[in-house]
Amino acid sequence: MAKEINGYDLTTGKLAASFAGLRADGTTSSGNWLYCNSYVEPEAEPDAPIPGNRASLRNLDDSPFNIGLHPKWAWCWPVNRRIIYNRASVDLDGNPWDAEHPVIKWNPLKGATGGWDGDIADGPAVPMNKGGYYPFIMKPEGHARFFGPGLADGPFPEHYEPWETPVANAVSGQQNNPAFKIWSPQEQGAPDKYPIVCSTYRVCEHWQGGQMTRNMPWVIEAQPEPFCEMSEELAAEKGIANGDKVVVESARGKVEVVALVTKRFKPFQMNGTRVHQVGVIWHWGYTGLSTGDSANVLTPHVGDANTMIPEYKAFLVDVRKA
Amino acid sequence: MAEKAILYDATRCTACRGCQVACKQWNENDEYIPTVENGVPAKNTGSYENPPDLSPSTWLKMEFREVETDGNLRWLFTRRACMHCTDAGCVKVCPSGALYHDALGFVGYNKDLCTGCGYCIEACPFDVPRYTSNVLTGIARMDKCTFCTTAGLNRIVEGYEPACVKTCPPDALIYGDRDELLAIGRQRVEVLKAKGKSNAYLYGEREMGGLHVMYVLDDSPAVYGLPAAPEVPAATVAWQDVIQPLGWVVGGATIVGLGVNYIVARANAHKEEK
Numbered sequence: 001m002a003k004e005i006n007g008y009d010l011t012t013g014k015l016a017a018s019f020a021g022l023r024a025d026g027t028t029s030s031g032n033w034l035y036c037n038s039y040v041e042p043e044a045e046p047d048a049p050i051p052g053n054r055a056s057l058r059n060l061d062d063s064p065f066n067i068g069l070h071p072k073w074a075w076c077w078p079v080n081r082r083i084i085y086n087r088a089s090v091d092l093d094g095n096p097w098d099a100e101h102p103v104i105k106w107n108p109l110k111g112a113t114g115g116w117d118g119d120i121a122d123g124p125a126v127p128m129n130k131g132g133y134y135p136f137i138m139k140p141e142g143h144a145r146f147f148g149p150g151l152a153d154g155p156f157p158e159h160y161e162p163w164e165t166p167v168a169n170a171v172s173g174q175q176n177n178p179a180f181k182i183w184s185p186q187e188q189g190a191p192d193k194y195p196i197v198c199s200t201y202r203v204c205e206h207w208q209g210g211q212m213t214r215n216m217p218w219v220i221e222a223q224p225e226p227f228c229e230m231s232e233e234l235a236a237e238k239g240i241a242n243g244d245k246v247v248v249e250s251a252r253g254k255v256e257v258v259a260l261v262t263k264r265f266k267p268f269q270m271n272g273t274r275v276h277q278v279g280v281i282w283h284w285g286y287t288g289l290s291t292g293d294s295a296n297v298l299t300p301h302v303g304d305a306n307t308m309i310p311e312y313k314a315f316l317v318d319v320r321k322a
Numbered sequence: 323m324a325e326k327a328i329l330y331d332a333t334r335c336t337a338c339r340g341c342q343v344a345c346k347q348w349n350e351n352d353e354y355i356p357t358v359e360n361g362v363p364a365k366n367t368g369s370y371e372n373p374p375d376l377s378p379s380t381w382l383k384m385e386f387r388e389v390e391t392d393g394n395l396r397w398l399f400t401r402r403a404c405m406h407c408t409d410a411g412c413v414k415v416c417p418s419g420a421l422y423h424d425a426l427g428f429v430g431y432n433k434d435l436c437t438g439c440g441y442c443i444e445a446c447p448f449d450v451p452r453y454t455s456n457v458l459t460g461i462a463r464m465d466k467c468t469f470c471t472t473a474g475l476n477r478i479v480e481g482y483e484p485a486c487v488k489t490c491p492p493d494a495l496i497y498g499d500r501d502e503l504l505a506i507g508r509q510r511v512e513v514l515k516a517k518g519k520s521n522a523y524l525y526g527e528r529e530m531g532g533l534h535v536m537y538v539l540d541d542s543p544a545v546y547g548l549p550a551a552p553e554v555p556a557a558t559v560a561w562q563d564v565i566q567p568l569g570w571v572v573g574g575a576t577i578v579g580l581g582v583n584y585i586v587a588r589a590n591a592h593k594e595e596k
Contacts, residue, residue, distance in 0.1 A: 205339065219343065222339050222342060224372055242369075243367055259368065264397065
């Protein structure tokens with residue numbers, strides 16, 4: 001499979017060496033051009049644990065500049081370049097701006113016409129003073145940008161509080177994103193009634209809504225019930241013991257799940273107030289071998305200004321012992 | 323033949339528990355599905371550790387520990403299963419030969435020979451063997467990890483690694499010659515020590531005469547819930563080395579005594595006849 005993703009020269013049957021050699025005329029194949037160069041002919045990478053498979057490389061060597069790139073540890077796209085746009089780290093002559101931590105450096109003695117030492121140069125062009133071009137090669141002008149055009153809430157990045165939040169925005173006079181989409185304004189929970197921040201997330205034992213994994217006995221056994229993770233401090237305040245049934249309630253609905261009291265959650269100190277956070281997993285539903293409440297009952301219907309990604313990682317709830 | 327072993331690197335483990343599930347799948351061990359429909363009330367124990375303990379159908383279980391020192395929280399994971407000791411207490415006390423040392427060093431288990439005496443449970447310093455008995459027949463059986471050598475499901479003779487090792491995504495579990503794994507383990511401990519983990523330790527190099535499941539730990543064994551100096555209980559050794567031989571002596575003496583008694587009695591009877 002890894003070989004298929006790398007791709008072949010179909011005229012010779014050999015693995016493709018780099019995406020630069022891929023053609024749109026049917027003579028080459030590649031599952032993903034970015035991964036081309038990851039699995040080459042054994043003689044091209046003979047020292048890999050699986051000869052030819054550069055993802056299997058496990059050499060900790062960090063030469064020549066020892067800045068933590070470890071170019072022989074596994075492989076990364078594209079063509080094992082560890083830092084993209086890396087020519088932005090050098091001056092017009094190809095010398096690193098930060099001489100102590102060079103990513104790449106122009107070596108005039110390398111090869112016949114000179115070449116780069118260090119990371120795989122992006123472009124790959126010669127230094128600007130030798131006729132090169134600007135380093136941000138995926139932008140028409142070749143320059144870095146402070147902001148991307150076309151964003152609904154641009155031009156500059158800004159911090160906005162979530163739609164439901166226990167605190168005022170300490171960074172900006174604008175509390176929420178002025179361009180986000182709210183479907184049901186009447187469903188907003190107030191911090192006096194719902195003072196606890198809630199995030200929903202997954203566990204690795206289950207997949208999304210659990211339609212597949214909640215019908216898999218061995219997996220159900222490993223993670224048998226939906227839970228709400230909370231700090232020891234919050235559990236003490238609410239009189240909740242580890243393993244108790246608790247009700248988590250938002251302005252939209254409520255779920256009954258098992259309390260999982262953990263040191264991994266700690267109260268926040270926000271704008272001078274102590275704020276608790278809880279976490280609920282969403283994999284459950286009302287059908288299958290294992291059934292239980294889904295955390296999606298709690299979450300708000302808010303769409304991010306540009307992508308409509310919903311605000312499921314930060315909203316308000318209250319928690320009580322069931 | 324070179325001894326085989328498993329090396330578990332706690333610093334690589336992500337606690338995905340693929341090993342726990344793969345163990346059950348390969349060895350055809352029943353799951354415990356805590357659903358209301360099964361007549362078993364739903365149960366999350368307030369922990370990521372489910373099922374809550376080893377059992378005759380759970381030979382491998384991952385443990386989770388939250389250790390907080392000086393405000394630094396560490397979430398530590400430990401593999402819990404048979405350690406396959408060289409000086410295995412269970413093999414020593416097993417009266418039926420169900421537990422034995424495989425030629426490759428680890429502790430094999432032939433369930434068909436088990437009489438359900440439960441001595442192995444007392445003899446294990448790691449509290450691993452689990453015991454169940456049939457309510458109707460009263461027939462009892464112990465069960466534990468067989469190093470994937472259960473008859474008919476033997477991966478090792480086929481040249482495969484154990485199921486738990488096969489499934490491990492970050493290579494936290496590796497399988498191979500024990501000597502080679504020892505070298506890898508020592509090297510990793512050195513790397514950890516060089517990074518300031520002064521308590522880093524290769525568990526199983528010497529414990530119980532050498533374990534066939536060894537652990538790379540970035541802290542002392544106790545932090546990971548492992549006994550610092552595991553040993554077979556003295557009573558168990560007494561059983562095998564003193565009481566059992568004594569039993570054979572007493573039993574033998576009884577048989578000899580009965581024989582002598584028969585001969586003397588017969589001679590007396592002959593005398594009376596005359």
